[in-house]
Each structure stands twice: as structure tokens, then as C-alpha cells.
Amino acid sequence: AQRVTQPEKLLSVFKGAPVELKCNYSYSGSPELFWYVQYSRQRLQLLLRHISRESIKGFTADLNKGETSFHLKKPFAQEEDSAMYYCAPSENQAGTALIFGKGTTLSVSS
Amino acid sequence: EAGVAQSPRYKIIEKRQSVAFWCNPISGHATLYWYQQILGQGPKLLIQFQNNGVVDDSQLPKDRFSAERLKGVDSTLKIQPAKLEDSAVYLCASSPVRNNIYEQYFGPGTRLTVT
Numbered sequence: 685a686q687r688v689t690q691p692e693k694l695l696s697v698f699k700g701a702p703v704e705l706k707c708n709y710s711y712s713g714s715p716e717l718f719w720y721v722q723y724s725r726q727r728l729q730l731l732l733r734h735i736s737r738e739s740i741k742g743f744t745a746d747l748n749k750g751e752t753s754f755h756l757k758k759p760f761a762q763e764e765d766s767a768m769y770y771c772a773p774s775e776n777q778a779g780t781a782l783i784f785g786k787g788t789t790l791s792v793s794s
Numbered sequence: 795e796a797g798v799a800q801s802p803r804y805k806i807i808e809k810r811q812s813v814a815f816w817c818n819p820i821s822g823h824a825t826l827y828w829y830q831q832i833l834g835q836g837p838k839l840l841i842q843f844q845n846n847g848v849v850d851d852s853q854l855p856k857d858r859f860s861a862e863r864l865k866g867v868d869s870t871l872k873i874q875p876a877k878l879e880d881s882a883v884y885l886c887a888s889s890p891v892r893n894n895i896y897e898q899y900f901g902p903g904t905r906l907t908v909t
Contacts (some may be wrong), residue, residue, distance in 0.1 A: 688836075727797070728837070728885065728900040744852065770836050781850055782898065784836030 686711050690771055690785035697761050698794045705756040707771030707785060715773035717754045718782065719745055723767045731756075731769070741765070748777045796820065798901035800886050806907045813876040815904045819888030825849075827862055827898065828871050829885040837885055843869065888894070893899045 829837035
């Protein structure tokens, strides 16, 4: 069965420190991979998708097919990055439904 | 553009009662999803519609949950009768295309508390 693991429930860092939010997945086939973010009192929204190879708000995510990981990284964390982050692969064959991990709360303090 | 709308935002009911949630997706979005998010977990897909047809309802507890999307626009999710374990946030999302991987836009959610 498809499975997504985000091993850290909470990650606390200081402003300016590097951040890495881990995501490992167990999937058959070649899923598309996304990171979604939910800021306080806001809706769940897309942060970035692997297929776009983009950097959003300074975040990047590298797909490692050998390790089946899709870790989210940012070299210098900002206080406004504090939020809940979800890794979400998508089944590429049956449709576009997302399977979410349990999420990691990122807390950035000054 | 206007975002995904959901109502009500909060609902408290007793177990064995019925409840219904409403979702209005972004105009023109063919695909609509209902997710259940239990406290401390990520959202879990309950049902996916393409226009007014069901694409995936494999995780919908069909003995008590039902959903419809009449005319391929608005959707209603119903629980009858509710159980304590149904306490969760129910999220509606929509996306413009099914066969390609496109972004899903989420509504604010309905927080259900079953007592």
C-alpha cells in the first residue's frame, strides 16, 4: 500500500538557520510529488511540485528515487515560514488524488 | 478568482444524528474532492468527482457517508448516523483537470464535533 512518512512531528529552528523537512514515500510506479503548506488560520495550499522544478519562497525539494525521499529544504529560515507542512504524492495513473503524510510543524523563532 | 467555499464552518452534533456539508468549487473546475482530516493526521481522501461522476470512493464509509455532485458543480457530503470517530475537519478541494497533475485548491473546511 502507498505510504508517506514524515518522521518529524515538530521541527524548531532559529531564524536564519537551515531547514530540512523530511519525507519518505513507499509507492508503486512513479508518483508525482508535492509539498502543501498551511499557515495559521489559512487554507491548505500548494507550496511546490516536483514536476515544476521550481523554488517557492526559497524552498526547494529534491527527489531521490533511490531513497524514495522528497525532502523540503530552505537554506535560511524566516519567522513567516512557521506553518504545518505536508508531503503529498499523487497517484499518477488512477487520477490526481493526493495521499498526505501526517505533517510536520515548523516553528521558526528569532 | 473566488476560492472554494464551504459551509457550515463549524458543526456540533450528538452521535447518531445526521449532518450535511456543502461545497462550492472554483468555477470551471471539473474535479472535486472531499477529504477527512482527523486531529494530528494529514487529510485523507473520501471521494473524488469528475464533473458529476464518481472517480474514487474507495475510502468512503458507505454505510454512513454519502456524497453527491448534482449538475457537476456544488457538492454535498452527508453523514447519517454520525459516530464519535467522525469528529474531524472535512475539506473540500477542486482542480481544473483530471488527467494531468494539477494543483488542488482547498476550501476552509468544516470542523465537525460529535458528542
